[in-house]
Amino acid sequence: MELGLFSFGDYSPELFGDDAVTPDQRVRNLLEEMVLADQVGLDFFGLGEHHRPDFLVSSPVTVLAAAAVLTKRIRLSTAVTVMSSEDPVRVFQQFATLDQLSNGRAEIMAGRGSFIESFPLFGYDLDDYEELFTEKLDLLLALTKGGEHVHWKGSGKFRAPLTGQSIQPRPVQKELPVIIAVGGSPESAARAGTLGLPLAIAIIGGQPARFQPFVDYYREAGAKAGHSPDKLKVTINQHGFLAEDSQAAADLVWPSYKLMVDKLGRERGWPPQGRPHFEHGRGKFGHLVVGSPQEAIDKILAEHELFHMDRFAIQFTVGGSHHKEVLKSIDLFGTVVAPAVKRALGTAPVAK
Numbered sequence: 001m002e003l004g005l006f007s008f009g010d011y012s013p014e015l016f017g018d019d020a021v022t023p024d025q026r027v028r029n030l031l032e033e034m035v036l037a038d039q040v041g042l043d044f045f046g047l048g049e050h051h052r053p054d055f056l057v058s059s060p061v062t063v064l065a066a067a068a069v070l071t072k073r074i075r076l077s078t079a080v081t082v083m084s085s086e087d088p089v090r091v092f093q094q095f096a097t098l099d100q101l102s103n104g105r106a107e108i109m110a111g112r113g114s115f116i117e118s119f120p121l122f123g124y125d126l127d128d129y130e131e132l133f134t135e136k137l138d139l140l141l142a143l144t145k146g147g148e149h150v151h152w153k154g155s156g157k158f159r160a161p162l163t164g165q166s167i168q169p170r171p172v173q174k175e176l177p178v179i180i181a182v183g184g185s186p187e188s189a190a191r192a193g194t195l196g197l198p199l200a201i202a203i204i205g206g207q208p209a210r211f212q213p214f215v216d217y218y219r220e221a222g223a224k225a226g227h228s229p230d231k232l233k234v235t236i237n238q239h240g241f242l243a244e245d246s247q248a249a250a251d252l253v254w255p256s257y258k259l260m261v262d263k264l265g266r267e268r269g270w271p272p273q274g275r276p277h278f279e280h281g282r283g284k285f286g287h288l289v290v291g292s293p294q295e296a297i298d299k300i301l302a303e304h305e306l307f308h309m310d311r312f313a314i315q316f317t318v319g320g321s322h323h324k325e326v327l328k329s330i331d332l333f334g335t336v337v338a339p340a341v342k343r344a345l346g347t348a349p350v351a352k
Contacts, residue, residue: 001304001345002311003338004044005037005330006079006237009056009063010320015259021323023056029323030057031066033316036327038071040334046079046109046237046313051117054263054320061094068102076102079200079237079313080111080181084132085118087159088140092167092176099171106171108144109200110137111181132158137180141195143167144176179235182214189214193221193232198310200235203287208236208303215307235311236303239318240289242296242329242337249291249329254278256319289314293336300341312341 009030013020021029034045045067047060057063064076076098081091091108099106112133119126135154142152142162148170153161180192181200192199199218201211215234222232239257243249254275261273282290289296300312316329342348 001309001341001347002043002075003300003333003341004042004046004075004311004313005033005333006046006048006077006313006315007033007057007317008048008050008079008315010256010260010317011054011056012256012259012263012320015256015320016322026056026320027063029326030063030317031070032323033326033330034067034074035070036330037334038074040331040338042074042330042334042338044075044077044107044311044313046077048079049082049113049118050115051121052115054260061098064106065098065101068098068105071102071105073105075105075107077107077179078109080109080113082113082118083110083136083140084112084129085122085124086136088136088143089162089167091140092143093169095176096169096171099173099176100169102172104172106173107177107179108140109179109181110140111200114183114202128157131155141178141197144178186214186217189218190221193218193223193227194225196222196225196227196231198231198233198235200237200311202237204239205281205287207285208238208287209285209306212306215309233310234307235313236307236309237313237315238287238289240296240314241316241318241321241325242289242291242293242332243325244292244332246291246295250279250282252325253290253318253321256321258319260319293332293340296333296337297340297344300337301344304341304345 011026037045047057047063049060051058060078068076095106095108135158139152142150148166149164150162150167151164179198179200182188183202189199201214203211219232241249241253243252258273280286282288289299316326339348
């Protein structure tokens with residue numbers, strides 16, 4: 001199993017007062033986090049696309065390109081690319097360029113996104129929410145699988161067809177990997193299986209066990225469509241934070257976690273986050289990987305029993321935690337947690 005990280009470039013200067021960094025420094029800190037993840041042996045890093053002041057990464061591929069020339073082996077992905085409001089040809093071109101810069105380490109995680117700001121920003125109608133994603137994903141897959149000259153025709157509602165135009169540049173990889181990200185829709189999970197694409201599930205609330213049926217739907221749909229099990233790969237994404245001491249980890253991340261959850265809650269009608277709910281979430285059966293390295297190891301292995309996932313990713317920067325502590329958390333994840341998980345699963349590299 002692969003282990004890695006994802007981030008949205010969370011930015012909450014109000015949490016830190018005089019110690020708050022500027023947005024440009026936050027982005028440079030994010031690059032430092034990505035470089036460290038590579039150095040400590042983690043397998044991948046994903047950046048999410050957002051268009052709002054509390055998440056600074058509106059163009060993930062730009063930051064990933066900067067990371068490409070600073071890292072050596074880590075896979076570089078989005079988490080996610082909001083396909084509904086993107087042009088698939090430009091997405092392919094940008095990621096082909098990233099693939100060249102990184103010598104074949106680029107991936108595209110495609111999804112609808114959990115926010116709607118990109119729709120009015122780029123001139124799309126929310127009434128076309130489902131149709132936009134379906135058609136643009138279809139074109140993206142035609143581009144990744146179709147070679148240099150692509151013929152494709154959609155509904156005609158959103159863009160003109162492709163009639164054999166040359167699609168440049170070409171990636172290093174024979175086919176750019178496309179992963180489908182889903183939230184709470186079993187239909188979306190089943191569709192990813194039918195397409196034979198890897199699936200990423202974000203578990204940001206409730207008990208992870210309740211998502212097991214989504215993985216079952218995915219694998220059943222994939223098998224029914226004739227796809228081999230080795231193509232039906234699953235990634236689980238969760239929030240977390242690590243420190244040598246469990247309570248220290250909780251105390252460090254709680255203020256930023258509460259700030260972000262309450263901010264989103266005011267927009268979506270959720271009640272304020274209370275510390276008891278947070279503590280329940282980081283318990284044995286909860287959705288948070290917040291605690292000591294051993295607690296993280298135990299939780300990841302327990303979830304592997306549920307999902308038999310191929311990847312596991314943690315977001316350490318929910319709300320914008322202190323950079324120094326985030327770096328410590330990344331170091332623990334890469335040097336302690338990931339090797340222990342891989343040893344337990346028999347996937348650790350053999351020492352030469």
